[in-house]
Amino acid sequence: MADPIFHIKDAYFFEVPRFLYPSGRENAKDFPNVWVKLDKDFQDQQAREIQEEYTGSAELPSIEDWHHWQHAGNSHANFAAPYYQYVESLEHPPEDQAWKTVVAEHSSAEYIESYKESATWNAEKIEDYNFHLSGKILIPQPFGTLRNLHEQESGFAISKFMVIEVFLAVLLLFVFGRLSKKVRNGEPVKGKLANFCESFLLFIRDDVARPSIGSDADFHHGHDDHGDDGHHDHGPPTYHIADRITPILWTLFLFILGCNLTGMIPWVSSPTGVLAVTAALATGTFVTTVIAGSIMHKPIGFWLNQIPSMELSFVLALIIKPMLWVIEVAGLFIKHGVLAVRLLANLVAGHLVLLSLMGLGMAAANLGAGGYYSIAGVSIIGSTALSCLELFVAFLQAYVFTLLSALFIGAAMHHH
Amino acid sequence: MKNNRLSFSFLILAVTVFAIHQSGISTHAADADAGSEAHAEDGHGHDGHDDEHAADSHGDDGHGDSHGGGHGHDESNLVHGNASTGLKDILEFKPDLAVFSLLVFTLLVLALWKFAFGPIISGLNAREQNIQSQIATAKEAAGKAEAMLADYEAKLANAANEANEIVAEGRRDAETTRDRIVAEAEEAAQREKERAINEIEIAKNAALQAVAEQATDMAVGLAGDIIGSELDRDDHEQLIQQALSNLDG
Secondary structure, eight states: OOHHHHHHHHHSSEEEEGHHHHHHHOOOGGGGGHHTOEEEEEHHHHHHHHHHHSSSOOOOOOOOHHHHHHOOSSOOTTTOOHHHHHHHHHOOOSHHHHHHHHHHHHHHHHHHHHHHHHHOHHHHHHHHHHHHTTTTEOOOSSSSEEETTTEEEEEEOOOHHHHHHHHHHHHHHOOOOOOHHTTTOOOOSSSSHHHHHHHHHHHHIIIIIIHHOHHHHHHHHHSSSSSSSTTOSSSSSHHHHHHHHHHHHHHHHHHHHHHHHTTTTOOOOGGSSSHHHHHHHHHHHHHHHHHHHHHHHHHHHHHHHHSSSOOHHHHHHHHHHHHHHHHHHHHHHHHHHHHHHHHHHHHHHHHHHHHHHHHHHHHHGSOOOHHHHHEEEEEEEEHHHHHHHHHHHHHHHHHHHHHHHHHHHHHHHHOO | OHHHHHHHHHHHHHHHHHHHHHHHHHHHHHHHHHOOHHHHIIIOOOHHHHHHHHHHHHHTTGGGGGTTTOOOOOOOTTTTTOOOOGGTTTTTOOHHHHHHHHHHHHHHHHHHIIIIIIIHHHHHHHHHHHHHHHHHHHHHHHHHHHHHHHHHHHHHHHHHHHHHHHHHHHHHHHHHHHHHHHHHHHHHHHHHHHHHHHHHHHHHOOOOOOOOHHHHHHHHHHHHHHOOOOOOOOHHHHHHHHHHHHHHH
């Protein structure tokens, strides 16, 4: 069974049950380049031709050595690795221009295409390959090439998570664009969906953004001692400054929630289950923190503001304040980093537990009917219960990420 | 009802387990094992060539042995072929995906701000201001109404007092009038009585005079008859006076 980690990580295809998307490719021409260049026959021909056409002085290893290398070890680490990669992994790989040229020639798209034209694969192999490609909807790659169906090699390769993210972005734009038309005139919205969407926005604004960032009064005389607790402001407090940050928090919450929830849809997975996406989102928060802080305190003031204000004698301040500044600035980076890791860890942990429960049922498929049905029953009940938990975690982590972002941004905007 | 639901749930569960069993066999066969019976069951007819694969891999320093238990390595599955070391790393960081995600997120923030959230923020604020001004208006109206109510209540209380006053005054007037009338009536009655008494007195006196005169005349007459002498006028007068004073006495 494939490593369960592949169900969490990004890929360059969407996976559905085999019968929904059977592969009926008939000859080598019909297979994608990424598949062909991992094919044994292709790689053997490629290796032979590289050996023949290499004009440099270095001694190239034999094809048998390469085959041994491919199958060495228990983890299949070198499975389907091409000959030139083996050569380059050696202690003294050829570094001359001739080598680079011959490798480039024999790994180019044109080379693969020409092989596909001439190759005659036997029916057995094609049937085998079709079996493995069934249920895999490959994403077209006009801007890049792949190393395998999970890894990119060169250029810009469009991955599954990228497609999901763009889809979510379009969905959010559509849903909330429609909502904005209803809310725009200041009338209360009508309709279940509109009220549902609006309740999210109001929750984030009233319970996350405004309390974390504070009212306008907090910014104007929040830290000066007026002695009258700012009670000269009659009427309800205003939140014009907080409202400028609220759309970012709204987007954060909805985007993260969307990314978390796609993991609950069969055959789709969560973009927030990989570090790249959570790190990008945390970067979004960090950039907002820095920009919002810089607008409130000027760019230099923002960085100086990282030191908490203390009553210290001049000499002590000279020693302690720089050290504190270093710690606080490091903390600024660390807490945004932790933001990314927290979301990632929660999502991955949930998916892994679900996968292991499902895997239990799958692994029991070879047992007798009695053993299978009892284990699969447990597996399904457990998966259902954990899916409910996952659903909760999806909302909770989106909320936590947004709340912490709001607190970080709010802290950067106020005086310490 | 509850029992029905419970048994329905179990039915669904059973169907699901069975369905997964079916697909489980094929998935398992597909992903995992070269040369397992399940693979052959799937109608792929792979027996011969799976053996060939098995032979291939077993030929090389026994690596096939290390994957016993049906978890052999399928040489025809190129999905993860030529994997780099980061492939199975759960913390692998893909820069292209990160940059792309940040880009999508940034564009989404800007687009939503422009087309959705900006209008929504101002719409919500407008709505809140509406509500606040409506509340203020309502409060003002309520205050006014309260003042009016107090005013009317005061007026109503005044009117009741006035009415009471009027009634009391009427009663007082009536009483005075009654007293006066009674007093007058009493006075008049008294006068009538007195007058009547006077008249009676006069009538009595006159009657007595008449009786006395007649009696005197009769007595004189009788006496004259008896004594045969006539009384002169003066004697007459004297006798009357005598009789009267006797009567009086």
